[in-house]
Amino acid sequence: MSEGTMQRRAQRADLEVPATPSRQGGTDRRARRTGRLNRALVCAAAVPTMLIAAGCSSDSGSGDDAKKASESASSATASPSPTVQAAAYSKLPEACQVLSKKTLGELVPKGSKSGKEGKSDDLSTRASCSWDSLDNNGVDGSQFRWLNVSMLRFESDAARGSGDELAREYYAKQVKDAQSAAGAKNAKTESLGGTGDQATAVRYDLKKKEGAFKQQTVVARVENVVVTVDYNGAGLAGDKTPDAGDLMKVAKKAAGEAVGSVSEANGGSDSGGSSDASKSPSKSAGSSESSAGKA
Known part of the structure; x- marks a missing residue:
């Protein structure tokens, strides 16, 4: 084998020598950083979608609350006014x-x-x-x-x-x-x-x-x-x-x-008697009947 041939083999062997530990560690770190970067990019792409969904959910809740508040206010406004029994007689005789x-x-x-x-x-x-x-x-x-x-x-x-x-x-x-x-x-x-x-x-x-x-x-x-x-x-x-x-x-x-x-x-036939025969006679004027309001 000639000297030239032996030299070329030695050079190829040098090229095939495994990387040193320091070089190997650097390669691993670069791989890990690349993996983390890829995961971050995937997450970042997912965030807007999540925010949009959350935003829609929040708006929907606010709308429901506003609707409930409106219905409550309408209910309070529409509460019936107090009523009293209609008067029995609508006119007086001459x-x-x-x-x-x-x-x-x-x-x-x-x-x-x-x-x-x-x-x-x-x-x-x-x-x-x-x-x-x-x-x-x-x-x-x-x-x-x-x-x-x-x-x-x-x-x-x-x-x-x-x-x-x-x-x-x-x-x-x-x-x-x-x-x-x-x-x-x-x-x-x-x-x-x-x-x-x-x-x-x-x-x-x-x-x-x-x-x-x-x-x-x-x-x-x-x-x-x-x-x-x-x-x-x-x-x-x-x-x-x-x-x-x-x-x-x-x-x-x-x-x-x-x-x-x-x-x-007023269309009745009462001739001075009580409108209810079961009613007892009125109390004397000295009783605790309420004092009168204005006529």
């Missing part, structure tokens, strides 16, 4: 026609045709009529009588209450006012049954310059209407003072007829 001619003849002799209607802005809500008479025109002593029938009807109102409740309050006020009349002496209060839903009679003596008067007041409630009968009498110019018991008897009769007229005017 005040000067609530009593029969016979009853008027007993109450106001010689004055049964002299009814004077009271002023009112709305006769379906407030009405009254009054009568007065002297049975002998004041000659040689006389008997004086004065009668007034008033009616007040209450409508149901969501803010104030039902017509029935408002009428109860006004009824109590009327009774209290009768009991506390200025100058009243020997006052007596009596509960009445069979006259509307509630009824109370108050009577007292009243001294005036014209003479000694006997005052009778009957307050009755039928559903959402309050009827008040004021009746008084006196013996003038030396005539005798009338009997309070006799006056009260006809005053109660007048109250019963007036209550019956209210029912009849």
